[in-house]
Amino acid sequence: MAHKLVIIGSGPAGYTAALYAARADLAPVQYEGLQPGGQLTITTDVENFPGFPEGIMGPALMENCRKQVVRFGTDLRSGRIDSVDFSQRPFKMRDSSGNDIEAESVIISTGATARLLGVPGEDHLMGYGVSACATCDAAFFRDVHVAVIGGGDSAMEEGNYLTKFASKVSIIHRREEFRASAIMLKRAQDNPKIEFVTNTVVEEMLPRDADTRRLGSLKLKNTVSGEASNMPIDGCFVAIGHKPNTELFKGQLDMHDTGYLKVEAGTTRTNVEGVFAAGDVADSVYRQAITAAGTGCMAALDAERWLEAQE
Numbered sequence: 001m002a003h004k005l006v007i008i009g010s011g012p013a014g015y016t017a018a019l020y021a022a023r024a025d026l027a028p029v030q031y032e033g034l035q036p037g038g039q040l041t042i043t044t045d046v047e048n049f050p051g052f053p054e055g056i057m058g059p060a061l062m063e064n065c066r067k068q069v070v071r072f073g074t075d076l077r078s079g080r081i082d083s084v085d086f087s088q089r090p091f092k093m094r095d096s097s098g099n100d101i102e103a104e105s106v107i108i109s110t111g112a113t114a115r116l117l118g119v120p121g122e123d124h125l126m127g128y129g130v131s132a133c134a135t136c137d138a139a140f141f142r143d144v145h146v147a148v149i150g151g152g153d154s155a156m157e158e159g160n161y162l163t164k165f166a167s168k169v170s171i172i173h174r175r176e177e178f179r180a181s182a183i184m185l186k187r188a189q190d191n192p193k194i195e196f197v198t199n200t201v202v203e204e205m206l207p208r209d210a211d212t213r214r215l216g217s218l219k220l221k222n223t224v225s226g227e228a229s230n231m232p233i234d235g236c237f238v239a240i241g242h243k244p245n246t247e248l249f250k251g252q253l254d255m256h257d258t259g260y261l262k263v264e265a266g267t268t269r270t271n272v273e274g275v276f277a278a279g280d281v282a283d284s285v286y287r288q289a290i291t292a293a294g295t296g297c298m299a300a301l302d303a304e305r306w307l308e309a310q311e
């Protein structure tokens, strides 16, 4: 029997969609994915989510959301959806345990994943001095020199966070100007443990020596002078943005060139009737927890109204 609504993915968008849908008696089934709670579970203080004057830790915020959707009867399932067929209704999906599931409507809230540089050495040394998540790994880098790559809010946030552990943090950015918001940039600039290395790109990540799988230095290049240099380093955090998790929907849903799902302006409707998208998976612009939650609410209302119209 087809469920009224399946939500693919958790995080602020998915949980908010589930909350609204459950309270509207749609009995939603929600697949939480491999990282229940999404990107917020690997951040620390969230200071810009309204309602928490003192801030709240990302994992705590997501745990609260999770409890709230369970309270209203959401059928939460661990694991992920591995394949979808949106060519006919009810929509058909298969989960990572091999179960087939059908739904009259679907909300996609699969979020986005950290981008990597793609330079030699990065893959090999990932987890051995190279990381894409300061919150997860910062504590491994006490009293040592680490680098953060990027010039956006993530780089500033990770840089600041790392100074709680590391003795020195070098933020390496490919331009002179920063994409980061003024307040986040200033916080990093005011931090005495942070140095800025601008107009510089990482060309290679090198091990300490040929026999050791452990990051030892970064091969850098100045983008203005062309000069190459080597920075001895103990840790390197890549913070250059994210890519949307939309691989699963290729060929089935319309996407922008960047891979973000296309939705009709002012709604969460994708090009397939009955399939809606919320949160970072369809938002390359705002990408905030609160905007994700907002579009999660919109998706649940859009789905509810669409299902009503079908009846």
Ligand code: NAP
Pocket: 048, 117, 149, 150, 151, 152, 153, 154, 155, 157, 174, 175, 178, 179, 180, 181, 201, 239, 240, 241, 242, 285, 286, 287, 288
């Ligand atoms: P972002 O704003 O897209 O910034 C990515 C940075 O990485 C840019 O400085 C970019 O350089 C650089 N970059 C991209 N590709 C690169 C490459 N191949 N090599 C070297 N550098 C590269 O991403 P983000 O910092 O993750 O932020 C994403 C969104 O989340 C933003 O809207 C941000 O405001 C939000 N955010 C908010 C908070 C907070 O408020 N607490 C914290 C984190 C993130 P260019 O500038 O030259 O393109």
